Amino acid sequence: MEKYLKIISDGLYRYVDGRLFIENVAAEKICKKFGTPLYIYSSTHIRNQITRIKNAFADINSLICYSMKANSNLHILRYVKKQDCGVDIVSCGELSKALKAGFSAKRMVFAGAGKTEEEIDFSIKKGIFLFTVESIEELKAINAISRRLKKITDISLRINLDVDVDTHHYIKTSRKETKFGIPLKDAKSILASRQDFKYVKIKGTQFHLGSNIKDSSPYIEALNKLNGLLKEIDFNPSIIDIGGGFGIQYKDEEIEPIEDFGKKISKFFMKNFPGALMIFEPGRFIVGNAGILLTRVIYRKHADGKDFLIVDAGMNDLIRPSLYGSYHEIIPVVKKSGKKVICDVVGPICETGDFLGKERFLSDNISSGDLLAVMGAGAYGFSMSSNYNGRPRAAEVLISGNKMICCREREKVEDLWRYET
Numbered sequence: 573m574e575k576y577l578k579i580i581s582d583g584l585y586r587y588v589d590g591r592l593f594i595e596n597v598a599a600e601k602i603c604k605k606f607g608t609p610l611y612i613y614s615s616t617h618i619r620n621q622i623t624r625i626k627n628a629f630a631d632i633n634s635l636i637c638y639s640m641k642a643n644s645n646l647h648i649l650r651y652v653k654k655q656d657c658g659v660d661i662v663s664c665g666e667l668s669k670a671l672k673a674g675f676s677a678k679r680m681v682f683a684g685a686g687k688t689e690e691e692i693d694f695s696i697k698k699g700i701f702l703f704t705v706e707s708i709e710e711l712k713a714i715n716a717i718s719r720r721l722k723k724i725t726d727i728s729l730r731i732n733l734d735v736d737v738d739t740h741h742y743i744k745t746s747r748k749e750t751k752f753g754i755p756l757k758d759a760k761s762i763l764a765s766r767q768d769f770k771y772v773k774i775k776g777t778q779f780h781l782g783s784n785i786k787d788s789s790p791y792i793e794a795l796n797k798l799n800g801l802l803k804e805i806d807f808n809p810s811i812i813d814i815g816g817g818f819g820i821q822y823k824d825e826e827i828e829p830i831e832d833f834g835k836k837i838s839k840f841f842m843k844n845f846p847g848a849l850m851i852f853e854p855g856r857f858i859v860g861n862a863g864i865l866l867t868r869v870i871y872r873k874h875a876d877g878k879d880f881l882i883v884d885a886g887m888n889d890l891i892r893p894s895l896y897g898s899y900h901e902i903i904p905v906v907k908k909s910g911k912k913v914i915c916d917v918v919g920p921i922c923e924t925g926d927f928l929g930k931e932r933f934l935s936d937n938i939s940s941g942d943l944l945a946v947m948g949a950g951a952y953g954f955s956m957s958s959n960y961n962g963r964p965r966a967a968e969v970l971i972s973g974n975k976m977i978c979c980r981e982r983e984k985v986e987d988l989w990r991y992e993t
């Protein structure tokens with residue numbers, strides 16, 4: 573367990589005398605103050621991950637646009653902004669929240685296959701840096717709205733390069749059968765006729781291959797395909813956006829270190845796109861292992877030869893296991909002696925799919941009232957949570973050294989019907 577904690581957090585999570593610490597604060601103490609279920613985040617881990625990306629790509633001109641869909645808590649956004657990052661957004665809601673967090677619209681890239689007229693209009697008026705355009709229909713819409721607003725709008729074309737990646741099929745986004753991006757041959761004809769779009773300037777290209785990708789090979793494959801296309805039509809973009817998707821360790825899987833990844837991509841980039849700005853849109857890599865979901869055991873139930881730990885966090889708090897069959901390490905907040913036995917860690921929700929972990933080896937001494945930590949919950953955790961089964965959403969706490977900052981209060985029961993008439 574200690575080895576796993578060291579790998580994912582370089583010592584920011586550790587056991588001290590059998591008690592789990594996050595930075596310099598005991599997890600038990602945080603739960604005592606804020607209750608459970610509770611999301612906690614290590615701010616130092618977030619900063620370290622951003623520094624690792626910057627160092628890995630230090631040889632090229634680049635901009636990190638944090639993909640805020642992974643975790644859009646305002647405190648986290650402000651913290652990421654302080655590390656000199658831009659932001660990747662997918663809606664006007666995200667745009668407004670990023671502005672509130674202090675990001676300049678000049679450092680925002682706006683992706684998404686279904687931008688509405690209102691969203692395009694609003695974003696142009698706010699002075700967005702780049703739209704990532706996903707279809708010819710969207711390009712025409714942006715051109716028409718820009719003409720009405722008497723503005724030239726900068727965009728990049730999201731190209732679907734039909735590259736497969738080794739990840740869950742729900743989070744593969746660059747196969748030709750997905751809804752994302754413009755097919756290669758259509759991109760070719762759009763780029764060839766780019767002069768026809770008088771109110772749009774195609775400054776760059778973008779691809780986003782998927783999420784939780786374990787090594788650089790699909791990125792190199794995509795860059796090679798892209799390079800071929802650009803050479804063929806003699807188009808020299810000033811921006812190349814390689815999307816997000818950098819993987820993290822949830823268990824003991826082999827992930828190419830970002831330092832090696834950066835070297836390989838930078839080498840390709842310097843050779844083939846000298847002078848261009850590279851944009852990345854990492855989400856999971858920055859916040860995934862910065863977050864933990866803390867939960868308390870309600871019952872230990874023994875049924876038909878099987879043990880269940882029924883905990884107070886459910887699929888409404890963390891949907892990844894139910895949605896993608898994702899693995900999250902589950903560890904005790906206070907180490908227990910006793911025999912390790914197989915148990916399912918499940919939530920209180922009325923769905924068979926409501927589980928956080930199946931067939932885990934955990935001490936047979938863990939019982940009602942004990943605390944568990946669900947690791948790797950910082951990305952697509954709280955941001956995908958809901959009120960399903962009438963459950964107010966969890967609180968969020970940011971840890972920085974020995975400081976605890978409540979960055980989102982626990983929802984109240986009254987919040988469940990706040991917008992209902």
Ligand SMILES: Cc1ncc(COP(=O)(O)O)c(C=O)c1O
Nearest residue numbers: 639683783816817853854855856
């Ligand atoms: C366009 C785009 N960019 C970036 C990301 C972030 O991906 P990740 O969190 O895997 O880095 C996503 C995730 O879905 C995305 O759709």
